[in-house]
Amino acid sequence: MNKLKLGDKNYLYPSPIVLVGASTNGNPNYMPVSFCSIINRVPAMIAISLNKSHYTRSMIKENGVFSINIPSADMVEDTDYCGLVSGRDVDKSGLFDTFFGVLDHAPMIEECPLNLECKVVHELELEGSNVAIIGQVIETYSDERFLTNHQPDLKKINPILLSMYEYNYYSVGEIIGKAWSVGKNKK
Ligand SMILES: Cc1cc2nc3c(=O)[nH]c(=O)nc-3n(C[C@H](O)[C@H](O)[C@H](O)COP(=O)(O)O)c2cc1C
Secondary structure, X not given: OOOOOOOOOOOOOOEEOEEEEEEEOOEEEEEEEOOEEEEEOXXXXXXXXXXXXXXXXXXXXXXXXXXXXXXXXXXXXXXXXXXXXOOOOOXXXXXXXXXXXXXXXXXXXXOOOEEEEEXXXXXXXXXXXXXXXXXXXXXXXXXXXXXXXXXXXXXXXXXXXXXXXXXXXXXXXXXXXXXXXXXXXXX
């Protein structure tokens, strides 16, 4: 074994970048989040981890709802900007066209190829600065042009991926095999 020990780091590569949407007093706010993962299939649940000091966190606490918006690579500049400034100091709502679905207070971004509106079902205060928030997905939205056979098409969505400690954004590469299938060659 010639591997180097790199320490107790959260090296989970790559991280998808989503814009989490929330609102207060009718004002939408968006922040990029890389700590985001699917954690249940039925009912559909997604976990995000937010620093407790973020403005978005206080809005989610206030209303118990949030949205997950998947930006495409051509939205990288606006997405990054949302992570450089706080909604406490700057109104970020004008960057995007906002729409609402079935949940009040969970603003979604028209320009993003995929939108998920979520109701908070669990929260877990973590050691240190963050709170893990688990949302049940209540409804999802997309445009025909991002779908193939009525399912989201990764190539068409062209999401942003983060290489965390390298501080670089990537876009997706090539298909290398059919999932739950290519391994059958080994049987
Ligand atoms: C690429 C990127 C990923 C980020 N991921 C997270 C994250 O997973 N959790 C978190 O709490 N903050 C994360 N941040 C930081 C927040 O997005 C940032 O502090 C933002 O300005 C908070 O906005 P708000 O104060 O309007 O809520 C990330 C920032 C960037 C640029």
